[in-house]
Amino acid sequence: MDNYAIFIALFIVSWTCFLWIRSRGRKLAKLPPGPRPLPIVGNMLQLGNKPHQTFAQLSKKYGPLMSIHLGSVYTVIVSSPEMAKEVMLKFGGSFSSRHIAQAVHACDHDKISMGFLPVATTKWRDMRKICKEQMFANHSMEGSQGLRQEKLQQLLDYVQKCSETGKAVDIREAGFITTLNLMSATLFSFQATGFESKTTQEFKEIIEGVATIVGVPNFADYFPILKPFDPQGVMRRAESYFGQLLDKIDSYLVERLESRKTNPNAPKKTDLLETLIDISQGSEYQITNDDIKHLLLDLFVGGSETNTTSIEWIMSELLLNPDKQAKLREELKSVVGEGKEVRESDVARLPYLQAVIKEVMRYHPPGPLLLPRAAVTDQEVGGYLIPKGAQILTNVWAMGRDPSIWENPESFEPERFLDKRIDFKGQDFELIPFGAGRRICPGMPLANRILHMTTATLIHNFNWKLQVEDGDADHNAELFGLAVRRAVPLRAIPFKC
Template sequence: MDWIYTLFVCCVALLAPAALLFRLRPRSGSSASQLPPGPKGWPVFGNMFDLGPMPHKTIAGLRSAYGQVVWLRIGSINTMVVQTAEAAAVLFKSHDASFAERTIIEVMRAHGFDRAALSLAPYGPYWRAMKRMMTAEMLSQRRIGETEAIRRRCVADMVEWIGNAAETGQTRGIHVARFVFLASFNMLANLMLSRDLVSPEAAEGSEFHSAMLELMNCSGTPNIVDLFPFLRRIDPQGLRRKIDRGMEKTLKIVAGFVERRRKEMKSNPSSRKDFLEVLLEYRGNSDDECDQISDHQLHIIIMEVFLAGSETTSSTIEWAMVELLRHPAAMSAAKEELRRVVGEGSRFEEAQIDDLPYLQAVVKETLRLHPPVPFLVPRRAIREVEFMSYRIPENTQVFVNAWAIGRDPRCWEEAGEFKPERFLESRTDYKGHNFELIPFGAGRRICAGIPLAHRMLNLVLGSLLHEFEWGVDEVGEKEMADERERMGVTVRKLVPLMVIARRCST
């Protein structure tokens, strides 16, 4: 809640003289009536103080009063929120191109990050070239399959770290999400740069790891400038200045990694190419926009991979463990499936994922209830659009409330319950074709990393369940029941899950 009061103080100090002392009424005339329905807002501030600390939940509660599409004014930003699978289908099937641009928060403008990162880049030739390169060269099933050994080793390291921590007999157990984050970070480092970057023994991690954590924290901090863009030059919270410094430092570190890797590639060519080598080779041989990618853009792409991959994996695994510990029958079913397919005393291999439908169902059910980015990456209307009989003005910000869609009782029986079994006889997946389950988005700007995320999530969770018995103490039971969330790059559990781990007998 502290950030709400910070924003309130800033707003009052800067904007109160312009605010009237009565609530806005719906505007008369045809233009207002064509907008989607939504709650009344205050002058200047709009609905920003009505959203609460977990806005995806608050806005989901508006569906019963206002329907599938809700109109909000958050500060000075016009915002449309899509709240149902039906409305999402209309958006992605019929109006995908009209909403293909992104809403860019101020801190992401630092050093041109928003112009180079695939997830944020303007919809145009550069984005199309990068999307094609990512999906066809870096993140194809073939290329991901070639890097299986990397993930196997990084997961083995994670299992060893957790086993060593468990043997120390820590009173409150271990913070499992921390170990998953470190393992995910090293997986991505090896995929991109062919090297480990962190270990749990280093209290503060590598310089790059620490710099990336600082960027994640800064980019996840609510910024008044995003609500009132005319304050951009003032930067009242100092976030732009802070991230400018942090990103400059991080880009220098990445540049050092790239230069070192280039020298290694020349002196010791390898039959297995990491993603950096693939990107450099593609850039050199391509006739399209990728051929003009600068080193600066290359460094930002590497940063984006770490920002998008490490936090998403660790937060999802933490929520999966919370749900499985709350539901012992589901935990037992997942572990029994692993024992049957993998075998006691054997390591879980990535190739076995397809033989583990219940494990995959657990991952899907976790993503349904706890999408890492509840509103997805916000879109923006390129032009004025007629959407579901409403007139949506140009530059309107668009949220797709994946959290609300995943809990819609019209799509899901016992929608609020954790029931992996619902997916066993269902072909529903999270690849963007089933709009009732879209934790990674849909349409042309769907997350390019879904194939890699699928493997990482199932491999990490399956390994944790197969290698250890899990439990919590009395304090942990109370903390586990606390469903409060912390908004950041992803939505994490506010109170971290502390678990007691014991190696399974072999």
């Protein structure tokens, strides 16, 4: 009897193993295609220093849904609007989690930041609702536009000074200072730095430090066994950069709370910090000071880095295409008036300006692979199985240069958007530089205003020409990171029209 029981048990175990192996085999057979991985390292050696371009080439062979192995991390690359819509919209619930880099764990940012919290949590839903309905609603943006107008006037004054002396403007530096001040004005009602100010370098080092350390390839992310050892010092540096920026934001928060306490009847400021404090002291939402600080860190870093990068690409394309620059300037003069100040309310009447911004978002998306997502369940997409735990990268750079989507994709042609009702607000999946679905960038309304207004300010009253020694530079060379910037800094000389 005992032998019979043992036989039955062995039969059941064997049959279960057979069914599991057969099921596993079927799953493996349905995985998205991709290049054969090497032992241990997978496909990492194939990526080079511009992975978004490598993925674009591989997708031509393996299709718009392909898979690679980055060390032990199984990764699916999405390279078409159709597949992006499936992943972000149709099956958005299955792919709403984040694949979180080790650096993001610094200062417990991954546990507090809305950008990395699970979407199923009450905290995430509350923060998302606050961003959409209060912080970045039209009435809030309109309330703080006077603060931004003041910072744009400072940019105009600086360019005027350079024009009078014949000095070349470092566009990235000017864009960084302006973006930083536009962000700090909108968030905190103060000026973070100034042109030719010593504080600029301090802010730049901290903000670029956070952006760089999050985007830098980290072996511990691909080989988890290395995480306790931090072989590249990523966590050590991340703790330092995140800590410095959080300390600065904390000082702004404490100062504002003290001011409200000592002057309760003083007029309230119109910035986003004031909005967040009002919400935190109300009864509708349960948000803490830590929630406020980490949200503002996300906005400060994400907005500064991506907007600065985009401004440099916008100006680069307009300088390399003087006919487009002239056409934009003519529209500004016609609609706004020569010598008059461009206002945010003017943007709706400037279709060519809008087209220029869209074209740069297509041609030079600031985050070419967006922030990584992770599959929370097994999910079939396009006839292939994306397994639970897989990292999902969406190659918006490849979609922007796909000839099956865009005519003459390697040409800078803003005119293509004048007759097309396409926008980058998450509904048209051929153009999603800010993402789409539940994880769309919450700061997009502010970024939209900053990009349009900074571009208009730089072009409205000045002509631009490349600095002579930069004339032979490779102006399309890219430097990969959290945002893909120009490899060669853009320097240009402004002169009066």
